[in-house]
Amino acid sequence: MPLVSFHDVQKTYRSLHGVDYPALEHFSLDIEVGEFFCLLGPSGCGKTTVLKMLAGFEAPTAGRILMDGRPVTGASRDRGVVFQGDDSLYGWLTAAENVEFGLRMRRIGKPERRERAMRYLDLVGLRGQAKKYPAELSGGMKQRIQIARVLANEPKMLLMDEPFAALDAQTRALMQVELASIWRATRTTVLFITHDIDEAVILGKRIGVMRAGPRSRVKGVVEVSLNGARSRTDDAFLAYYKQVYEMIRDEVATSLSRAD
Amino acid sequence: MRLARYLWTEYGTYTLGFASLFVIWQLTSIYLVGSVLFPPPTLVFRKGLVLARSGVLLEHLAASLQRILAGFVAGSLLGIPIGLAMGSFRPVRRLLEPYTEFLRFIPSVAMITVAVIWFGIGEASKIFLIIYTTIFIVILNTAAGVSAIAPNKIRAAESLGATPAQIFFHVALPATVPYILTGMRLAMANSFTTIVAAELIAANDGLGKMLWDGRLFMLVDDIFVSLVTLGLLGFVTDRLFRWAIYTFAGKYSPAT
Numbered sequence: 148m149p150l151v152s153f154h155d156v157q158k159t160y161r162s163l164h165g166v167d168y169p170a171l172e173h174f175s176l177d178i179e180v181g182e183f184f185c186l187l188g189p190s191g192c193g194k195t196t197v198l199k200m201l202a203g204f205e206a207p208t209a210g211r212i213l214m215d216g217r218p219v220t221g222a223s224r225d226r227g228v229v230f231q232g233d234d235s236l237y238g239w240l241t242a243a244e245n246v247e248f249g250l251r252m253r254r255i256g257k258p259e260r261r262e263r264a265m266r267y268l269d270l271v272g273l274r275g276q277a278k279k280y281p282a283e284l285s286g287g288m289k290q291r292i293q294i295a296r297v298l299a300n301e302p303k304m305l306l307m308d309e310p311f312a313a314l315d316a317q318t319r320a321l322m323q324v325e326l327a328s329i330w331r332a333t334r335t336t337v338l339f340i341t342h343d344i345d346e347a348v349i350l351g352k353r354i355g356v357m358r359a360g361p362r363s364r365v366k367g368v369v370e371v372s373l374n375g376a377r378s379r380t381d382d383a384f385l386a387y388y389k390q391v392y393e394m395i396r397d398e399v400a401t402s403l404s405r406a407d
Numbered sequence: 408m409r410l411a412r413y414l415w416t417e418y419g420t421y422t423l424g425f426a427s428l429f430v431i432w433q434l435t436s437i438y439l440v441g442s443v444l445f446p447p448p449t450l451v452f453r454k455g456l457v458l459a460r461s462g463v464l465l466e467h468l469a470a471s472l473q474r475i476l477a478g479f480v481a482g483s484l485l486g487i488p489i490g491l492a493m494g495s496f497r498p499v500r501r502l503l504e505p506y507t508e509f510l511r512f513i514p515s516v517a518m519i520t521v522a523v524i525w526f527g528i529g530e531a532s533k534i535f536l537i538i539y540t541t542i543f544i545v546i547l548n549t550a551a552g553v554s555a556i557a558p559n560k561i562r563a564a565e566s567l568g569a570t571p572a573q574i575f576f577h578v579a580l581p582a583t584v585p586y587i588l589t590g591m592r593l594a595m596a597n598s599f600t601t602i603v604a605a606e607l608i609a610a611n612d613g614l615g616k617m618l619w620d621g622r623l624f625m626l627v628d629d630i631f632v633s634l635v636t637l638g639l640l641g642f643v644t645d646r647l648f649r650w651a652i653y654t655f656a657g658k659y660s661p662a663t
Contacts, residue, residue, distance in 0.1 A: 204562055224568030235559035239581045239658045249567035252577070280658055300567050 148216060149177035150304060150336050151201065156210030158196050170196050172362040174210070176355060178304075183330050183337045185347040187395065188357030189402040194340045198308050201338065202228050214303070224249060227297030229307040233289040236281040242292050243268060243277040249300035267295040270329060287318040294326070304336035311346070323349050327376065344395065348387045349377050356394045359402035367394055446628050451635060454628040468636060470612040474530065475598045478537020483591050485538070486545030490587070493546065494553025495579065507543055515540035515601040519608050528609040533602065540601040541594040545587070552586025553579060584659040588652050595648060599641050614640075 158171040170193040178184045188194045199205045200212055203222040212219045214226070227249075228235075237245055243264045244251075250260035268274050271291035281289055290310055297305055311319040327350055330337060341347050347354045354369045371387055378384060429448045436447035446454075458464040493500045493507075515536050522539075526532035556579060564574045606615025614633050621630035 202562070202566055204565075222562065222565035224566065226566060228563065228566045230559045230563065232559070234557035235563040237560065237578065237581070239584070248564070248577075249569075252564075252567060252569040252573050296563075296567070302566075306566075 150180045150214065151178040151338070152176070152213050153197070153201075154211040154213070156200070156207045156212060158193070158200065158205070159208045169361050170363065171207075171360075172364060174364040176365050178336060178338060181334045181336055183339065183350060183352045185339045185341060185351030185354045186357065187341055187344065187347045187354055187391065188363070189359050189395065189399045190342055191402055192357045192360045192398070193363045194342070194357060195308055198228075198306050198338065198340050202226055202306050224300055225303040227300055227302035227305050229290070229293045229297055229305065229310045231309045231312055233281065233286065233293075233313075236289060236292060236296075238281050241278050241280055242273060242284065242288075245281065245292055246295045246299050248296060263299050264295075267299040270298065270332070271295045272325070285318075286314050287322060290314065290322060291325075294329070298329070298333065298335070302335070304338065307337060307339045309340055309342070312341075312343075319346075324376070326350065344388060344391050345379070348384060348391060349379070354391055356391060357398070359398040359405065366398065369394070444627055446631055448635075451628060451631040455632045455635065458629070458632055464617075464632065464636065467612055467614050467617045467633070468640065470610075470616075471602050471606065471614045472640070474533040474613070475537055475595075475602050477530075478534045479541050479591075479595060479598050481534070482538040482541025482594065483545050486542040486590070486594075487549055487587055489542075490546040490549025490590075491553060491580070491583065494550035494583070495575065500550070507546055510539075511543040511547070515597070516604045519605050522605070523609045528611070532609065533605050533613075536601050536605050537598050540597045541591075544594045544597060545590040548586045548590025548593070549583060552583035555586065556582045581659065584656060588656060588659070592645065592648055592652075595644060596641070599637065603637065 153174055153176045156171060156174040157169070158174075160168045160170055162168060174193075174197065176186075176197075186194050186197060196205070200207050201214075201219060203219050203226070219226075237248065240248070243261065246267055247260040247264040250263060255263075265274060265277065268277055271294055273288060273291050273295065276284060276288060281292065284292065293310070311322050314322060323346060330350075339347075339350060348371060351369075351371055354371060356366045356369065357363050358366045369387065369391055373381070373383055373387070433447045433449065436445050455464065489503065493503055518536060518539055519532075522532040522535050526535055560578055560582060561574060564578045569577065602613065603615040603618065606613035607619050610616045614637055617633040618630055621627065621633065
């Protein structure tokens with residue numbers, strides 16, 4: 148049984164003028180336990196909507212979303228979310244206090260949660276920044292705090308919404324490598340949203356390519372059988388890149404022509 | 408040497424600005440106006456010293472300050488929870504908005520009349536007026552602060568397993584603190600305006616009463632002593648408030 152499954156999900160937004168916009172229609176997708184699933188698509192195709200519904204922030208208009216066979220009815224600590232920007236961090240808490248937030252909410256004793264926070268800060272390479280406030284940290288460090296905060300809470304899966312999109316190219320490449328090694332170490336199930344083919348091929352075990360909206364759904368899924376750390380100069384990497392690129396090219400063109 | 412430079416960059420230009428204010432006042436008063444109706448600062452300070460030694464100045468100052476503090480603290484303590492409730496719950500907002508939106512346009516100065524009729528010219532009417540002038544600014548800022556919380560802060564807490572009550576106390580409240588403090592600072596400035604107006608019209612002591620007596624008995628120097636005291640008092644309180652925010656609530660700065 149897959150960990151998560153979307154069954155024929157539909158999501159329609161109503162604008163202020165009362166016009167319906169069908170963002171997703173007949174959207175179906177399974178995510179297996181322990182896999183790193185990248186959902187790739189052109190901007191405006193509804194990738195983030197998929198994540199928001201699985202997180203429990205928004206309800207589908209029709210269809211079912213199941214996790215462990217049970218319908219998703221709201222946010223839960225089973226599904227930790229890493230947001231794109233840094234506005235989800237708590238500016239009045241230090242890095243370590245941000246990381247232990249979930250543990251504090253569960254009333255886990257201070258020594259234990261501090262110990263766990265330090266372990267996960269270590270994992271994301273920020274042990275030395277534990278006492279700093281988010282405003283004192285760089286963009287890349289703030290995203291690491293978010294990742295550590297979610298991991299420390301030990302969710303069943305990680306939902307990541309273009310978490311590196313706001314970072315500069317060098318930092319982004321570094322963060323991708325680190326996330327890949329964190330995933331290999333923890334084997335947590337990940338749903339990773341991105342519009343970047345390169346990022347999807349570097350990180351994904353499977354890549355789901357979405358159609359351009361409206362009425363978007365999964366166009367096809369590419370299985371990436373590359374083991375260990377991946378290199379952008381490998382022939383195999385380039386072959387996967389090409390395959391995904393061919394799939395998404397038409398969708399990007401469609402989404403651009405609709406935006407005009 | 409480095410300390411000297413630090414002190415200069417930190418306080419030097421500031422002190423210079425203040426000094427220039429008094430120099431220009433002195434020059435204008437003596438060479439441009441040359442009238443007893445506009446005494447120079449040297450004269451005002453001498454008169455201020457006399458009044459301070461006799462204890463009169465301190466008496467008025469203490470009276471005004473006590474009223475401001477009592478009303479300001481009470482108004483903030485009432486305003487913060489009301490603002491939090493209005494910002495958090497839509498029905499509460501709908502229910503209370505008519506009160507805030509209607510009453511905040513009736514200036515506290517206009518309320519002096521009814522305050523005196525209801526509470527007499529004693530302490531009660533002044534404290535009522537300061538509460539009145541404080542509460543709406545604090546409510547509006549607090550409510551605005553609650554609605555300005557980034558939705559992702561709430562969502563993150565939800566997916567980390569926080570209950571609605573925990574989200575209120577651990578996310579909504581601390582995220583609103585900078586707005587509450589800003590509201591309180593603005594309310595403090597308003598309190599000064601209101602207390603003087605109230606004491607001008609109906610009081611037995613206070614800096615406003617001192618101003619009024621000055622006009623009544625043509626004691627121009629006394630009027631200026633009262634004006635300068637008000638300016639200094641307001642300046643010092645505001646600085647203290649800023650210092651307290653910086654020291655005790657620096658991490659609540661609205662930077663993130």
